[in-house]
Amino acid sequence: MKLGMIKINYFLIALLAILIVGCRNRGNDNSTSLTGWSSKDKQEAGFSDGSNYKGQEVPPGMVLIEGGTFTMGHVQDDVLFDWNTTPVQMQVRSFYMDEVEVTNSEYLLYLEWLEKVFPNGDEQNKHIYTSALPDTLVWRHTLGANELLTENYLRHPSYSDYPVVGVSWLQATKYCEWRTNFVAEKTLVEKGLLVNPYTNDSLQMNSQNYFDTKVYLKDPNLLFEGDTAVYNYNREGEMDRVKISDGVLPTGFRLPSEAEWEYAAKADVENREYNNIRGRKKYAWNSKYTRNSSRRFKGDQLANFKQGQGDYSGVAGWSSDGGDITMPIRSYNPNAYGLYDMSGNVAEWVSDVYRPIIDTEANDFNYYRGNVFTKPMIDAEGKVVVVDYNNVEYDTLANGKIGINDLPGSIKYIPITKDDAYMRNNYEKAYNIDSRDGDLASTKMYEEDEEELDAQPRMYNSPITPNNIGESGLRIQEYDKEIRSTMISDEARVYKGGSWADREFWLDPAQRRHLPQYMASSSIGFRCATDKLGPMTHKRRTRTPELPK
Numbered sequence: 001m002k003l004g005m006i007k008i009n010y011f012l013i014a015l016l017a018i019l020i021v022g023c024r025n026r027g028n029d030n031s032t033s034l035t036g037w038s039s040k041d042k043q044e045a046g047f048s049d050g051s052n053y054k055g056q057e058v059p060p061g062m063v064l065i066e067g068g069t070f071t072m073g074h075v076q077d078d079v080l081f082d083w084n085t086t087p088v089q090m091q092v093r094s095f096y097m098d099e100v101e102v103t104n105s106e107y108l109l110y111l112e113w114l115e116k117v118f119p120n121g122d123e124q125n126k127h128i129y130t131s132a133l134p135d136t137l138v139w140r141h142t143l144g145a146n147e148l149l150t151e152n153y154l155r156h157p158s159y160s161d162y163p164v165v166g167v168s169w170l171q172a173t174k175y176c177e178w179r180t181n182f183v184a185e186k187t188l189v190e191k192g193l194l195v196n197p198y199t200n201d202s203l204q205m206n207s208q209n210y211f212d213t214k215v216y217l218k219d220p221n222l223l224f225e226g227d228t229a230v231y232n233y234n235r236e237g238e239m240d241r242v243k244i245s246d247g248v249l250p251t252g253f254r255l256p257s258e259a260e261w262e263y264a265a266k267a268d269v270e271n272r273e274y275n276n277i278r279g280r281k282k283y284a285w286n287s288k289y290t291r292n293s294s295r296r297f298k299g300d301q302l303a304n305f306k307q308g309q310g311d312y313s314g315v316a317g318w319s320s321d322g323g324d325i326t327m328p329i330r331s332y333n334p335n336a337y338g339l340y341d342m343s344g345n346v347a348e349w350v351s352d353v354y355r356p357i358i359d360t361e362a363n364d365f366n367y368y369r370g371n372v373f374t375k376p377m378i379d380a381e382g383k384v385v386v387v388d389y390n391n392v393e394y395d396t397l398a399n400g401k402i403g404i405n406d407l408p409g410s411i412k413y414i415p416i417t418k419d420d421a422y423m424r425n426n427y428e429k430a431y432n433i434d435s436r437d438g439d440l441a442s443t444k445m446y447e448e449d450e451e452e453l454d455a456q457p458r459m460y461n462s463p464i465t466p467n468n469i470g471e472s473g474l475r476i477q478e479y480d481k482e483i484r485s486t487m488i489s490d491e492a493r494v495y496k497g498g499s500w501a502d503r504e505f506w507l508d509p510a511q512r513r514h515l516p517q518y519m520a521s522s523s524i525g526f527r528c529a530t531d532k533l534g535p536m537t538h539k540r541r542t543r544t545p546e547l548p549k
Contacts, residue, residue, distance in 0.1 A: 053247040056533050059096050060183065063338045065264045066537045067094035072262055072358065072367075074510040075280040084356045085510045091365045092263045094532035097256060100329040100340045101163035101348065101525045102175065104154055107134070110175055113182070117210045118407075124389050125207070131403045132174060134166035138522040149325070149522075161328040163346045163525035169255075169493040169517035170403055172349050172526040176253040179528060184249050185211035191248065193240050195230045207389075207408045213249060214411050216242075218376070218384050223409075255351040256529035257368040258494050258512065265343065265497065265509035270336035283507055284335040284342040290504055303332060303344030303507060304500050312500065325522075326500050343507040346525035347499045353433050354492040354514035362436055371432040374413040375420065385412040397518040398491075400477050433490045434459070460488040491517045499523035 042049045058064065070092065074085035114132055118125040139149040153159050154166070167175075188194035188211075197209060208225045215222050220241055224230045231239050242248045256264070265284050268277045282288055285302055292300045301321040306312050314320030322331065326345055334340045353370045377385040385391070386409065393405040406412060415430030436442055438459030440450045492514040498506035501523040505511070515521065 048243070048245050055538075056247070057250070059250055059253075059530055061098055061100070062096040062528075062530065063099050064532065064538065065095055065097050065260070065337055066269070067092045067263075067532075068269075068536075070263050070266060070268055070277070071280075072259055072510070074508065076282055076508065079505070082356075085512060086357070087510075088358055089364065090259055090263075090367055092259050093366050094536045095256070095260055095529050096532060097260070097264050097337075097339060097529045098527035099334065099338055101346060101527045102172075103161050103329060104164045105160040107164040107167070107175065108155065108160075110178055113178070118207055127394055127402045128404055128407065131401070132171055134164060134171070135168070135520045136166055138166040138520055162326050163329065163341075165326065165346060165522050165525050166520045167349075167524075167526065168520045169349050169515075170397075171520075172255060173351075175526075176255060176528050180250070180252040181211055181213050183253070184213045184216075187248065187250060188242065193232055193242060193248075195232070197224070197230060200230070210409060212410050213252070215386060215409070217244065217249075218411065222384075222386055251530045251533060253528045253530050255349055255526060257366070258350045258352040258496065259367045260529060261348065261350045261496050262509050264337055264339055265335065267336035267339070267342075284339075284509060285333075286336070290507065303341070303498070305344045305498050305507060306501055306503050308503075323500060342497060342509065344498050345500060347495045347497045347502070347506070347513070347521075347523055349524060349526040350494050350496055352494045353490060354488060354494045354512070355437055356488070357437075359436055369433065369435075371427075371435075373416045373421075373427065373430045373432070375416050377412040377414045386410070387412050398516070399518055401518065403518070438490075460486055460490070460492075487516075488514065489516070493517045495524050 037045075037047075039049045068091070069089060071087050072090040073087035075087055078085065111129070111132060114129050118128040120126065120129040134154055136150050136154055139146045139153060153162070154164070185194065185197075189196050194211070197211070209223075209227075211223060220231060220239065221228065228239065231241075234240055266281055267284060268281060270286055271278050271281065283290065283302070287293070287302070290302055290305075292298060292302055299320075301307075301314075304321045304323045304327045307314060307320055313322065313324045321327075321344075323345075330340050332341065332344070335342055351370055352368060355369060358367060379385050387406045388408050391412065392408050395403045395405055397403055418429070421428050421430075434442075440446060440448065440453075442459070445453075493516070494512050494514055496512060497509065498504070498511075506513075515524070
């Protein structure tokens, strides 16, 4: 009996030793199996260490959209026969997306920040604030009494939780850039790495005293006019600087791609059966109809859209959808991903440049058309160039409005050169918006040198308006006199989803329309997205595939 107990004890000791060694080999003691250096050893030697990284935090106001494969395009009858929503199989990576559209109150915060940092009264800032203002005149109609909305929709508190409209694609993109910096700044303040510049009396907020993520990552001393008192320091007197390898700063916000938006809106995950999708969804909800079938709300519409000619809401006292124009966010139930108003209320900008056909032969993974590859501009001294009032660039848009390319205090980016793309097999140049669809390589002159041609071949030949500046300094506005066969151009951006002003047909997430990137509408809003880093999902995988016998 005693001999048996001794054998069991030896067995348990041996098993315990194996577990300890195994755990050590797996790195549970924070050592690297290839070198044997622990996190403490690396830190003492001055090497970087990412052992404190606990995973990517969910950005504020966003939900995780786990990536996967889906049928992108129209899965129902194409009644218009325009063939621009041909179904294709597409893979989308995991990403985060705003659960609601950007509201008036959220956009007003952005405007207030611009007014605070770049005072509109200063001559040098006169175009910065105005370039971000939504076009409130989109509510006007020559035969309609809508001046109340023109004057109140954006700023009146009654509409604070309504989606912002009148924002062009260019303005929505600039909002995403600002949000990236504003969220990163808040993150560093909360972690005690940055003094709150808005409550610090010694820092006067101006065009030099604001946080820019990319500038911070390059050199924190380039921010806040070199005033290092805004940063916290460790016991050794060194700045507690955060790098990308620390995983502290959030990833950049942007507009979702068309594939991402459609994937998130369809939410096929609720029809998943193992690794298959059962049925075809026509809307963001799981039904072939737009009316609620539950006993309590039977007959009510499931989205805010135009019911018919002269009918935007239904009869008074029994409103079908509850809104004559837009409605407050979260007025309807979310889809299976937790996203609100992916069908109805307002259509939404996505990042893609519009083309009638999605070229799946070119790419079936995270499809996106609109890439212009850039790099930071480096001066003669080898230093990164930061935009100031001497090199800031403004762009006079085709509609006569003036936009700013980069805010003073941000890094100046330039297109990559042929030398940067030399001997690469994945890209050849910086400008890829018209790739395989209107560029030189897709014409009969594909063997010609692009730089030696007098005029660039353009399949979608929308007018290129010259910057004719008059004596007053303003652009001379001229209409294009040439007869055009298309409105598609490299500036035509896609917007998706139906709106309060659209009929039921446009509620299908596969439908796609386009508008020039500098134009706006009373029926188009937007929401932001950002990338998911690391694993596709937060869920721990429990399925173990069987090994072949």
